[in-house]
Amino acid sequence: MLKSAERKISIILTLLAIGYLILSYQLPSYPFVPVDSDLMPKLLGFLLIVLSIILFFGPNTDEQENKTNHVSRHELVILLLLTALIILYISLLEVIGFVIVTALFIFSCSWILGYKNFKVNVIVSILFPVVIFYIFNYLLQINLPSGILPF
Amino acid sequence: MNTVQGILQGFQVAFSLDGIFFVFIGVTIGTLIGMLPGLGPITAIAIMIPMIYGMDPTIAMVLMAGVYYGAIFGGSTSSILLNAPGVSGTVATSFDGYPMAQQGKAGKALAIAAIASFTGGTISIILLMLFAPTLAQVAVSFGPVEYFALMFMGLVAISSLSDGSAIKALISGVLGLMAVTIGIDAQTGTPRFTFGNSNLLEGIDFLVVALGLFALAEVAFLIKNRNNDSLTKTQHIGSLRLTKQDFKEMRGPLLRHSPLGFIMGVLPGAGATIASFISYIVEKRFSKRPEEFGKGSIKGLAAPETSNNAATSGAFVPLLSLGIPGSGTTAIMLGALLVLGINPGPLLFQDHPEVFWGVVASMYIGNIFLLILNLPLIPYIAKILKIPRPLLISLIIMFCMIGVYSISFNVFDLYLLLAFGLIGYLFRLYAFPAPPFILAFILGGMMEQSLRQALTISNGDYMILLESPIAIGLFIISLLTFVFPFIRSRGKMAK
Numbered sequence: 001m002l003k004s005a006e007r008k009i010s011i012i013l014t015l016l017a018i019g020y021l022i023l024s025y026q027l028p029s030y031p032f033v034p035v036d037s038d039l040m041p042k043l044l045g046f047l048l049i050v051l052s053i054i055l056f057f058g059p060n061t062d063e064q065e066n067k068t069n070h071v072s073r074h075e076l077v078i079l080l081l082l083t084a085l086i087i088l089y090i091s092l093l094e095v096i097g098f099v100i101v102t103a104l105f106i107f108s109c110s111w112i113l114g115y116k117n118f119k120v121n122v123i124v125s126i127l128f129p130v131v132i133f134y135i136f137n138y139l140l141q142i143n144l145p146s147g148i149l150p151f
Numbered sequence: 152m153n154t155v156q157g158i159l160q161g162f163q164v165a166f167s168l169d170g171i172f173f174v175f176i177g178v179t180i181g182t183l184i185g186m187l188p189g190l191g192p193i194t195a196i197a198i199m200i201p202m203i204y205g206m207d208p209t210i211a212m213v214l215m216a217g218v219y220y221g222a223i224f225g226g227s228t229s230s231i232l233l234n235a236p237g238v239s240g241t242v243a244t245s246f247d248g249y250p251m252a253q254q255g256k257a258g259k260a261l262a263i264a265a266i267a268s269f270t271g272g273t274i275s276i277i278l279l280m281l282f283a284p285t286l287a288q289v290a291v292s293f294g295p296v297e298y299f300a301l302m303f304m305g306l307v308a309i310s311s312l313s314d315g316s317a318i319k320a321l322i323s324g325v326l327g328l329m330a331v332t333i334g335i336d337a338q339t340g341t342p343r344f345t346f347g348n349s350n351l352l353e354g355i356d357f358l359v360v361a362l363g364l365f366a367l368a369e370v371a372f373l374i375k376n377r378n379n380d381s382l383t384k385t386q387h388i389g390s391l392r393l394t395k396q397d398f399k400e401m402r403g404p405l406l407r408h409s410p411l412g413f414i415m416g417v418l419p420g421a422g423a424t425i426a427s428f429i430s431y432i433v434e435k436r437f438s439k440r441p442e443e444f445g446k447g448s449i450k451g452l453a454a455p456e457t458s459n460n461a462a463t464s465g466a467f468v469p470l471l472s473l474g475i476p477g478s479g480t481t482a483i484m485l486g487a488l489l490v491l492g493i494n495p496g497p498l499l500f501q502d503h504p505e506v507f508w509g510v511v512a513s514m515y516i517g518n519i520f521l522l523i524l525n526l527p528l529i530p531y532i533a534k535i536l537k538i539p540r541p542l543l544i545s546l547i548i549m550f551c552m553i554g555v556y557s558i559s560f561n562v563f564d565l566y567l568l569l570a571f572g573l574i575g576y577l578f579r580l581y582a583f584p585a586p587p588f589i590l591a592f593i594l595g596g597m598m599e600q601s602l603r604q605a606l607t608i609s610n611g612d613y614m615i616l617l618e619s620p621i622a623i624g625l626f627i628i629s630l631l632t633f634v635f636p637f638i639r640s641r642g643k644m645a646k
Binding site for chain 1: 201202316318319321322325326328329332336338339341343344371374375377539540541542544545546548549552553556557562565566569573576580581599602603606607610611
């Protein structure tokens with residue numbers, strides 16, 4: 001079972017290497033340049049194929065490590081939820097503004113992860129973005145998006 | 152520029168108000184992040200990077216170095232109190248530190264760890280001062296061929312010495328080299344692998360890779376352990392006092408493992424983790440009472456603690472004198488230095504002597520701060536371990552986002568960050584080590600450049616790579632380190 005996981009990875013890597021090589025061979029070449037920009041990519045592409053083949057046939061060394069890293073269904077759901085939340089955060093950051101989106105993110109992220117202390121969660125969610133916004137915009141002169149808030 | 156002048160200049164930087172302030176900030180943040188299980192020095196430094204943009208390079212380096220050795224110093228606290236090493240360099244600390252804590256001698260264990268760390272750190276700074284400038288003098292004569300060979304050796308070494316499968320580590324390194332070819336080629340101006348996306352023309356920022364591959368991926372694994380109660384319960388620490396007998400027992404390991412750890416730190420790919428394990432094994436083998444090891448032996452605690460801190464100073468030798476980092480952590484520091492317009496390498500000693508000497512001098516002060524932070528204040532600092540994990544996870548995700556956004560102001564980079572977080576998570580899940588990736592990513596551009604420079608000089612003749620005796624020596628060493636793990640795994644299988 002595990003062996004097959006490693007073999008799957010090696011096949012994916014080989015496909016990646018082939019795609020990479022196809023792109024490398026399409027790179028335009030310049031006359032009068034002894035070494036062009038395609039040299040390194042080609043070397044790397046072939047190297048990755050060789051390494052993937054070794055991985056495919058090589059001995060399997062870390063069985064135990066993989067077992068401890070087993071992901072439960074529940075955990076996967078949480079990870080996917082968080083990923084969705086991060087994507088939502090990124091897409092709304094410049095629209096609504098840093099302070100509001102960050103406050104909402106911290107609150108909902110902590111809540112999804114099972115933090116039930118409502119009061120502390122609200123306080124941290126509001127304080128953290130406000131303090132960071134102040135430090136960045138006024139002390140470090142790095143302007144985070146203010147969005148719909150007037151300051 | 153002679154050494155005495157350099158040292159004086161260094162202390163001038165270190166004792167300036169900025170110097171003292173930022174080394175203090177650095178070691179404090181390092182201690183705090185190092186203490187939290189799951190978050191290592193790479194994450195700590197990567198999170199700091201947005202704050203150092205625009206800073207004076209010397210002070211920035213002082214800060215980052217402080218975070219690095221502070222993290223190794225602080226990592227021992229959670230090893231001892233919780234048996235959950237804060238950083239991988241302190242895993243060996245838990246072997247004897249945790250049993251001591253269970254016997255109600257947590258305070259004593261913390262005191263021993265702090266003194267051992269302090270001694271290891273301080274002695275190896277002296278070695279760093281002696282060793283790095285000499286090495287730099289040799290390296291001044293290096294041309295593109297030697298540099299290529301050196302970086303090649305660094306990559307092979309980190310791959311074969313990292314834990315787990317060597318072939319997976321090499322794949323990780325190759326993927327890192329591939330990732331850096333994305334963007335406009337520096338020599339011909341050809342856009343490569345950009346898929347017509349203008350956001351990719353400048354290539355991927357190393358901070359995106361560092362934060363994604365390490366910080367975000369570490370967060371994903373923190374999620375799994377977030378409800379682990381043993382992490383939030385702190386024990387009664389007990390007295391920090393050591394007896395004369397304790398000091399006597401510590402003296403041997405302290406003196407033995409400072410130089411040993413330093414050498415392990417200098418070697419590419421080795422670093423604090425391997426140094427601490429080797430020291431533990433060596434100390435156990437030469438001990439008159441090896442049966443005490445693992446049950447709270449003072450020597451077994453002092454040896455790895457001395458060694459891992461000595462190794463962190465050692466790691467600065469290749470970084471500052473050759474400009475070639477030997478580990479993931481120093482690779483990120485190199486990336487940050489390049490952004491600040493400093494090119495570490497043999498010329499650093501001529502062009503920016505204050506950077507080297509300033510960092511070295513600040514390490515003395517940093518170590519003293521760490522001793523103060525870790526001895527009398529440790530019971531208070533250990534309270535950070537009680538921060539609820541869900542809250543901590545949300546805040547770290549935010550730090551990553553802000554970090555990337557504040558340097559690029561580009562939402563695209565945030566998606567890229569998420570993608571690298573996913574890659575880092577898959578890496579961990581399938582036991583691919585991530586440090587070779589980041590090292591390759593940071594060295595990749597320079598490696599390609601020196602290879603092509605060399606080949607341009609020889610007009611495309613590959614034999615130029617074998618014309619320099621130094622390069623041949625380095626290639627042979629790389630070959631040996633490459634073959635070594637295969638022989639080792641064969642040996643294991645035969646057993």
